Amino acid sequence: MTNPTALQLIARSNRLGADSRNTNYAGGNTSAKGSETDPVTGEPVELLWVKGSGGDLGTLTESGLAVLRLDRVRALPEVYPGVEREDEMVAAFDYCLHGKGGAAPSIDTAMHALVDAAHVDHLHPDSGIAFATAADGEQLTKDAFGGRVVWVPWRRPGFQLGLDIAAVKRDNPGAIGAILGGHGITAWGDTSEEAEANSLWIIETAAAHLAEHGHPEPFGSVIDGYEALPEDARRAKAAALAPVLRGLASTDHPVVGHFTDSDVVLDFVARAEHPRLAELGTSCPDHFLRTKVKPLVLDLPANASAEDSIARLRELHEAYRADYTAYYERGAAAARARGEEPPAMRGADPAIVLIPGVGMFSYGADKQTARVAGEFYVNAINVMRGAEAVSSYAPIDEAEKFRIEYWALEEAKLQRRPARKPLATRVALVTGAASGIGLATAKRLAAEGACVVIADLDLERAAAAAAEIGSSDVAVGVQANVTDEAAVQAAVDAALLAFGGLDLVVNNAGLSLSKSLLETTVADWDLQHNVMAKGSFLVSKAAAKVMIDQGLGGDIVYISSKNSVFAGPNNIAYSATKADQAHQVRLLAAELGEHGIKVNGINPDGVVRGSGIFAGGWGAKRAAVYGVPEEKLGEYYAQRTLLKREVLPENVANAVFVLCASDLDHTTGLHIPVDAGVAAAFLR
The missing domain is CATH 3.40.225.10 (Class II aldolase/adducin N-terminal domain)
Structure with a gap:
């Protein structure tokens, strides 16, 4: 069970880190000193729990704490080689760890270990750093805090700064903390509650002093013409x-x-x-x-x-x-x-x-x-x-x-950072991505490191799909009617404002009407071609402009179909528009290659499970054409393939990833069949 002192520290850290007025993300560190029974000797041992390197106070958990033996840390000044070699002391912390040690100790460990206080906070509040970076910060510190807070001149974080703060605490018994020149604040207390209260008092007192004594327009007057646009x-x-x-x-x-x-x-x-x-x-x-x-x-x-x-x-x-x-x-x-x-x-x-x-x-x-x-x-x-x-x-x-x-x-x-994922820094826009192939593709791209924009006609479903993938740092949902040029541009602009650019587009939006030639109306024909042929054209055009302006190359992938080359019954409008998409791949590959933009396509067989198209009536109609129950349609499709396997959304998503990963960085104008082997749809 976690030590009660460590639990107090985590709770205090989370409270302090949750308020941006106290410290910024991953900034600052906190500590607590206490005792625990040594599992080897059975005797009490004094320990230091301190936020480890790279952690964040607001989300700190037990795994983010470094745990060190105080007796060993306090012995380090005896072997300290001086400020010119203080970096060597970071490696020495590894020899002070207790048990498995927890997280890696940070450079600020000395600040916590050497100060004679049970609880220490080091934070980066805006109000405190304003004092720390003011030309006369030392005098401001005296004016605002009297002797309760002491000025410490700039020193690079490290072992010597820990010694400096320890000396300040020792020489100023009435002080509750310090302003660290060019850096931030440090506060301490005999209890966790006292340290937190002292930290907040310093932050609030600094903010109040700035508000009371500050010039109302420290950045000067507004420059004519530089005001914010609507x-x-x-x-x-x-x-x-x-x-x-x-x-x-x-x-x-x-x-x-x-x-x-x-x-x-x-x-x-x-x-x-x-x-x-x-x-x-x-x-x-x-x-x-x-x-x-x-x-x-x-x-x-x-x-x-x-x-x-x-x-x-x-x-x-x-x-x-x-x-x-x-x-x-x-x-x-x-x-x-x-x-x-x-x-x-x-x-x-x-x-x-x-x-x-x-x-x-x-x-x-x-x-x-x-x-x-x-x-x-x-x-x-x-x-x-x-x-x-x-x-x-x-x-x-x-x-x-x-x-x-x-x-x-x-x-x-x-x-020490983890190895980069294959699609790290890539920004992807996937149309029709709230379900089926689109959602599976978005999930795979995000899992490989890409930032993903889920574009769908239904904004609520797009947002839900994005939330399923991760936070807004990973995925966002946008509404996009791909038949409308303005709506397509708005979706691309949303990607630019969300992630700064666009590198990878998957033209997946689609629908299908299973009708014979004589049953197919002009409205049916137009709807199919507007969504897939025209929609892919509009999305590719808007995305290509961005990619050309970026100068970073890119990928455009069309989710076409085996029907683009396979002549099946009662499918004239759908298959014709898929053939249109397939030739767009070849045309754009030839045109955009000079900009480093690869254009490729994927020809899946019927993907039944998870498909919005099949769930919307297409499945029932295709099942009627083939004379099988709708719930058996996936099995029917599988049995007509060479591999006797049903094609799933994830199979198509895998092919998208392969086309966009570095192993195929010399491949453009290609169509990859993902159909488990439909001989009639072999490319030739």
């Missing part, structure tokens, strides 16, 4: 810019995007001081490790055309890359002068792009990383507002930022 206009412009921005941000490494047009962002980029402040960059290490040291900022008014904005963004991106490369080279040269060999540059593209009047795009290796990067830049804006309101924003200098960003310990953390 919602429809700004989202339309965001969708127009998104493909190009995603391509630029993926110059070195493919990324997923996130868009926000929150009031905080729109107000910041409308104000006179935003160019100066954005250039200074973020300060708190937790911020710039996710946002990079500074954003790319478009220097055009809100009403600038999309074409002019794109042209300027290309110029600014080139300048950003040159500037970041120079930053890296300066930092690397300084590191080598210290006898260190820094990690290779990880990429020179921006993680944050600010567009006046429109909002902010943020980028990362997956949707969650991209979204969190944007959230962190909102934190940074709040910090800049607070610091400028009572003083001036003064982040840590470039040299220190480089030492954090290219820290060997940070590099080691990155190397």
Whole structure:
């Protein structure tokens, strides 16, 4: 059973982490000291439970805690080789673990272990970091807190900072915590309740001081023409810019995007001081490790055309890359002068792009990383507002930022990340995806790492299917009538605003009317061709434009049918439109190849189970044609195949994945039969 002290710590951590005013996602750490019976000696042993590396306070569980023996951790100062070699102390924590040890200890473990308090919190609240990054933060700390909170000058997180805070606690017996210059806050208490109360008091007191003494417009006046566009206009412009921005941000490494047009962002980029402040960059290490040291900022008014904005963004991106490369080279040269060999540059593209009047795009290796990067830049804006309101924003200098960003310990953390899935960073749009083949395909693509947009005529079912797959960081549902060009464009735009771009489209939407030639009406014919032939054309056209603008290649997959080459009875409209789709594959493969866009098709046999088409009456009609009970139709189809196997939605989904994965990256214009072997439908 979990130790009661650890249970208290988890509950406190979850409460603190649930409120973004206290700390950002995965930011900060908490700890508790207590005792437990040593299973070997049977004697009590003093332990430290502390949030491990990479965890999040709001969602912390027992598995996210590192558990260390206090006697061994407290002995480490005796072997500490000094600040120039403090990174070596992280490896020493491994020799202090108790039992299986739990999560990997973080760099901040010393801050918790060495401070003489039973409970310690280290948090990154916007109000506290505003004090920590203000030019006269030390005086502000005295003014706001008196002697209850002590100023600790900037020091890179590590063992020496733990010693510094321990000394502050020892030398200031009336203090309940500290403001850590350029970093955040630390608070402590004899009980879990006291530590939490002290943390919240520091955060609330800092916020109240900023509100009472701060300048009402710390970012200056609104720049004429930089005000926020109306919602429809700004989202339309965001969708127009998104493909190009995603391509630029993926110059070195493919990324997923996130868009926000929150009031905080729109107000910041409308104000006179935003160019100066954005250039200074973020300060708190937790911020710039996710946002990079500074954003790319478009220097055009809100009403600038999309074409002019794109042209300027290309110029600014080139300048950003040159500037970041120079930053890296300066930092690397300084590191080598210290006898260190820094990690290779990880990429020179921006993680944050600010567009006046429109909002902010943020980028990362997956949707969650991209979204969190944007959230962190909102934190940074709040910090800049607070610091400028009572003083001036003064982040840590470039040299220190480089030492954090290219820290060997940070590099080691990155190397511990799980291997990327095959479709990581790919954004997929699947039509008709609320059931059957479409849903199975969406699930398979998401399982392989893709972000998925579930497009369906029924919005409620699309949203339910997306929720079944995962959170909005993985899948979203949108309404899409594929026969309507405006509706198709709206679905593509929704994909761009949800995930920043589009790489993979599956034309799956369809329906079928089982009628003979003489029974087929013009309305029947038009309906079949509008949904599948015209619908696939509209979706492919809208998607191809995005893929061309991105410059990242892409995949378009058509779910055609064995009926595109097989002449079956009472099926004229359906089979003809499937043949149309099959030739669209060949035509588009020939046209789009120069852009690196592969176009392929899949020819399934009748997929009965889970199919919306079959459930909607098609199954009963086909069963009547073949003279079998409807519930036996799948078995009938299976028996006419060479392999005697029924074709399931998952079989088709498997083929989609294979076509879009790297093993077939030289294949385009291909149709793959997924029919268990229907000889009459062999391709020739």
